[in-house]
Amino acid sequence: MSIHIQTNYNKDENIWIVDIKGEIDIYTANKVKEDLNKMLDEQMADFKINCLELTYIDSTGLGVLIGILKRLKKEEKNINIVNPKPNISKLFHITGLDKIFVIEGE
Amino acid sequence: MGDHFSISVPSKPEYVNVVRLTASAIACRMGFNIEQIEDIKVAIAEACTNAIKHGIKNREENFKIQFLVDEEKLEIDVEDEGHGFSCNEIEEPDLENPKEGGLGIFIIKSLMDDVQINSNIGKGTSIKMIKYLGDDL
Numbered sequence: 001m002s003i004h005i006q007t008n009y010n011k012d013e014n015i016w017i018v019d020i021k022g023e024i025d026i027y028t029a030n031k032v033k034e035d036l037n038k039m040l041d042e043q044m045a046d047f048k049i050n051c052l053e054l055t056y057i058d059s060t061g062l063g064v065l066i067g068i069l070k071r072l073k074k075e076e077k078n079i080n081i082v083n084p085k086p087n088i089s090k091l092f093h094i095t096g097l098d099k100i101f102v103i104e105g106e
Numbered sequence: 107m108g109d110h111f112s113i114s115v116p117s118k119p120e121y122v123n124v125v126r127l128t129a130s131a132i133a134c135r136m137g138f139n140i141e142q143i144e145d146i147k148v149a150i151a152e153a154c155t156n157a158i159k160h161g162i163k164n165r166e167e168n169f170k171i172q173f174l175v176d177e178e179k180l181e182i183d184v185e186d187e188g189h190g191f192s193c194n195e196i197e198e199p200d201l202e203n204p205k206e207g208g209l210g211i212f213i214i215k216s217l218m219d220d221v222q223i224n225s226n227i228g229k230g231t232s233i234k235m236i237k238y239l240g241d242d243l
Binding site: 023025026027056058059060062063064066067069070086087090091094095096097099100 | 119120122123126141144147148151152154155158159199201204205206207209210212213216217
């Protein structure tokens with residue numbers, strides 16, 4: 001199991017484009033947390049997380065995203081979750097997190 | 107009488123995906139559909155995460171998982187001999203004030219058909235969950 005994160009900062013729109021491939025669980029969540037926090041240290045900007053190749057997430061991954069969102073909200077920034085697979089959007093819905101994250105392309 | 111399949115799992119994060127694959131293989135063999143298999147994978151991973159994060163007093167200890175398979179349902183029991191917690195501490199997600207932790211048990215209860223949690227402080231935790239074959243309840 002692995003996780004692969006590719007990031008790209010779009011200066012014109014002041015937005016981070018993040019492609020996450022793989023699985024976010026208790027084993028990989030820390031790496032995701034570190035990588036995303038490092039990006040915010042470098043540049044505070046909205047996040048667009050492309051989930052097309054994210055195959056699995058659970059509460060540990062959702063917890064990481066909530067932590068990042070809290071940091072962003074203080075600066076009136078947000079996270080867009082783009083193209084989540086059905087198993088992933090289901091978790092956002094049952095936890096009600098679909099109301100605090102912007103979800104596109106379901 | 108159904109079949110009984112049990113494993114003893116090291117209390118380490120890197121084994122949670124092995125448990126997910128095991129559960130997925132058993133559920134697939136039983137004839138659950140893709141959505142149900144995903145539900146089972148997340149639920150069992152949440153129970154393992156709980157055992158690893160809160161359950162185990164000693165990192166060298168393993169925790170136990172039992173799968174009880176019969177014609178109509180899959181029952182999964184995840185048991186650790188760790189700290190235990192007060193079942194009153196389990197809360198619904200508060201969206202006004204979202205927290206990084208505490209969603210696991212709520213997710214298990216949402217995804218599985220029947221869930222029983224027994225936790226005794228100092229003695230450990232057992233999470234018993236059932237998914238029925240056929241259409242979602």
